[in-house]
Amino acid sequence: MxxxxxxxxxxxxxxxxxxxxxxxxxxxxxxxxxxxxxxxxxxxxxxxxxxxxxxxxxxxxxxxxxxxxxxxxxxxxxxxxxxxxxxxxxxxxxxxxxxxxxxxxxxxxxxxVPVSPRNVLRRVVELYNAEGWTPIVAPEMEFFLVARNIDPNMPVMPPMGRTGRRAAAKQAYSMSAVDEYGKVIDDIYDFAEAQGFEIDGILQEGGAGQVEINLAHGDPVALADQIFFFKRLIREAALRHDCFATFMAKPIEGEPGSAMHIHHSVVDSASKLNIFSDAKGGETEAFLHFIAGMQTHLPAAVALLAPYVNSYRRYVPDFAAPINLEWGRDNRTTGLRVPISGPEARRLENRLAGMDCNPYLGLAASLACGYLGLKERKMPQPECTGDAYMSETDLPYNLGDALDLLEEDAALRDVLGPEFCGVYDSVKRNEYKEFLQVISPWEREHLLLNV
Missing domain, CATH: 3.10.20.70 (Glutamine synthetase, N-terminal domain)
Structure with missing residues (x-):
C-alpha cells in the first residue's frame, strides 16, 4: 500500500x-x-x-x-x-x-470557508466545546422508495413489491411490508457494511414504501458525514432494483412526510457525564434550559430544517408531523419529545426537521438552538401532557416566512455565522422566487375557468 x-x-x-x-x-x-x-x-x-x-x-x-x-x-x-x-x-x-x-x-x-455547511456545523460544535461541553446526536432517517418517475408532470407512485402489488400505506412496523422490497434493504445493509457504517435499525414507516433507518448516537460532524453518504448509498441501492429512493419531505399526496428526527444530549467534556441528569438521576436545569432554547429559536431555525417549498407540505395536522413547539415526556404529538431512558441517556428529540434538509445544516441549526438555551438559561413553557397536535404554533408555514424569521433572530445568526446566513438567505430566496413563477396543476384545474 x-x-x-x-x-x-x-x-x-x-x-x-x-x-x-x-x-x-x-x-x-x-x-x-x-x-x-x-x-x-x-x-x-x-x-x-x-x-x-x-x-x-x-x-x-x-x-x-x-x-x-x-x-x-x-x-x-x-x-x-x-x-x-x-x-x-x-x-x-x-x-x-x-x-x-x-x-x-x-x-x-x-x-x-464560513459558508461551507460542514464548517458551519463544526463552528457550532466548537462553541459547545469552548464551554466544556460535548454535544451528542442520534439521527433518524425517513425516506420513500417509489416507482421510477421520469416525467415530473406525473404524480409519484409507490413502488411495485415482490408480490406484484404496489407498496401499501398504513403498515407501520410491519415486517412483511419491509419484505416487499427486501432486495433493496439487503443492498442497503451490504453497502453500509462495506462503507463501515453502523445501522441501529430499519423499520417500515406509515407511508406506502416509507422506510426509517436509525443511526447510533455519536459526534455530530461524523454523523452528518454518514447521512451525507447514506443518501447516495440508499439511492444507488434503489436504482439497482428499478425504483427510486427520495428524501423529499412530502413526495406523495395523501401520505405522511419524511422527517429527520434528531436526538440530542450534551456531555461534560471533563467528567463524561450527561449534563441533563444530576447525581440522583433527576433532570437538571440545564436540560430545561436546552428545551427552552429550542422553543425560543426553532421558529427561525425552521428555514434550515425545512429548506424547500415542498418541506411545508409535511407541516399539516393529522399526518404524524408534530407542527408545534410543545415538549413532553414520551409524547409523540409534541415537536420536542423526551424519550424514555435512563439518566445517562437522557435526551431531547427534535421532531421538526425534514429529511430533505442538508444534514450538516439541520444538525447545526438544531444544536444552535439548544446551545443558545444553555447560554440564555431560560425556562421552557409547561410540559404538554395531552394531544399537542391541536396546539397553536409559532412555526412558519412557508419558506418565505421562515427566511424572514431567520433574518430577525440575531442570536441564531451569530451562532451559525452571519456570512453563511447571508448566502443561505440569497440561495433560498432565489429558489422561492423560481417556484412562484411555476403554475401548478391545481391552479389550472380550479382557476382556469372558474375565476
Missing part, C-alpha cells in the same frame, strides 16, 4: 484489501447537501495534498441557477479543498474500486 492508503479508516482498507484503487471522488456538500467536487485517478490523488474549487458552488440553487452574492462581487475565487482521511469510504456500487473522501474547504489563507 502507498502512504496515503495507510491513513484510511479500517473499513476502507478492508474494502480495498489487496486490490488496486482505481478512482477517488473528492467531494464536499453544497448548500443543498448535493455532493460537489472532482473524481480523479487514485495515483494522481496520492500525489496531491489539496485541490481547488470556486467558492461559487455555495451560491448554486437546487435548480442549478446562481443566487446573488450578498458580498457584492462575483469573482469566483478558488478555495482549497483538503482531504479528511477519516471520512474515506467505499463506493461499493461502482464497477471499479472507488473511494469517496469528504474534503474541508479553506480559503487561500488557510481559514475555514
Amino acid at each position: 502507498s502512504d496515503w492508503t495507510d491513513r484510511l479508516p479500517e473499513a476502507a482498507r478492508a474494502y480495498i484489501a489487496d486490490r488496486r484503487v482505481d478512482e477517488v471522488e473528492c467531494i464536499l456538500s453544497d448548500i443543498a447537501g448535493v455532493a460537489r467536487g472532482k473524481a480523479m485517478p487514485a495515483f494522481k490523488f496520492g500525489k496531491q495534498t489539496s485541490f481547488f474549487l470556486p467558492n461559487s458552488i455555495f451560491l448554486q440553487t437546487i435548480t442549478g441557477e446562481w443566487a446573488d452574492n450578498p458580498s457584492g462581487a462575483f469573482t469566483e475565487p478558488d478555495m482549497i479543498l483538503i482531504p479528511d482521511y477519516s471520512t474515506a469510504t467505499a463506493a461499493p456500487w461502482t464497477a471499479d474500486i472507488t473511494l469517496q473522501v469528504i474534503h474541508d474547504a479553506v480559503d487561500q489563507q488557510g481559514r475555514p
Whole structure:
C-alpha cells in the first residue's frame, strides 16, 4: 500500500484489501447537501495534498441557477479543498474500486470557508466545546422508495413489491411490508457494511414504501458525514432494483412526510457525564434550559430544517408531523419529545426537521438552538401532557416566512455565522422566487375557468 492508503479508516482498507484503487471522488456538500467536487485517478490523488474549487458552488440553487452574492462581487475565487482521511469510504456500487473522501474547504489563507455547511456545523460544535461541553446526536432517517418517475408532470407512485402489488400505506412496523422490497434493504445493509457504517435499525414507516433507518448516537460532524453518504448509498441501492429512493419531505399526496428526527444530549467534556441528569438521576436545569432554547429559536431555525417549498407540505395536522413547539415526556404529538431512558441517556428529540434538509445544516441549526438555551438559561413553557397536535404554533408555514424569521433572530445568526446566513438567505430566496413563477396543476384545474 502507498502512504496515503495507510491513513484510511479500517473499513476502507478492508474494502480495498489487496486490490488496486482505481478512482477517488473528492467531494464536499453544497448548500443543498448535493455532493460537489472532482473524481480523479487514485495515483494522481496520492500525489496531491489539496485541490481547488470556486467558492461559487455555495451560491448554486437546487435548480442549478446562481443566487446573488450578498458580498457584492462575483469573482469566483478558488478555495482549497483538503482531504479528511477519516471520512474515506467505499463506493461499493461502482464497477471499479472507488473511494469517496469528504474534503474541508479553506480559503487561500488557510481559514475555514464560513459558508461551507460542514464548517458551519463544526463552528457550532466548537462553541459547545469552548464551554466544556460535548454535544451528542442520534439521527433518524425517513425516506420513500417509489416507482421510477421520469416525467415530473406525473404524480409519484409507490413502488411495485415482490408480490406484484404496489407498496401499501398504513403498515407501520410491519415486517412483511419491509419484505416487499427486501432486495433493496439487503443492498442497503451490504453497502453500509462495506462503507463501515453502523445501522441501529430499519423499520417500515406509515407511508406506502416509507422506510426509517436509525443511526447510533455519536459526534455530530461524523454523523452528518454518514447521512451525507447514506443518501447516495440508499439511492444507488434503489436504482439497482428499478425504483427510486427520495428524501423529499412530502413526495406523495395523501401520505405522511419524511422527517429527520434528531436526538440530542450534551456531555461534560471533563467528567463524561450527561449534563441533563444530576447525581440522583433527576433532570437538571440545564436540560430545561436546552428545551427552552429550542422553543425560543426553532421558529427561525425552521428555514434550515425545512429548506424547500415542498418541506411545508409535511407541516399539516393529522399526518404524524408534530407542527408545534410543545415538549413532553414520551409524547409523540409534541415537536420536542423526551424519550424514555435512563439518566445517562437522557435526551431531547427534535421532531421538526425534514429529511430533505442538508444534514450538516439541520444538525447545526438544531444544536444552535439548544446551545443558545444553555447560554440564555431560560425556562421552557409547561410540559404538554395531552394531544399537542391541536396546539397553536409559532412555526412558519412557508419558506418565505421562515427566511424572514431567520433574518430577525440575531442570536441564531451569530451562532451559525452571519456570512453563511447571508448566502443561505440569497440561495433560498432565489429558489422561492423560481417556484412562484411555476403554475401548478391545481391552479389550472380550479382557476382556469372558474375565476
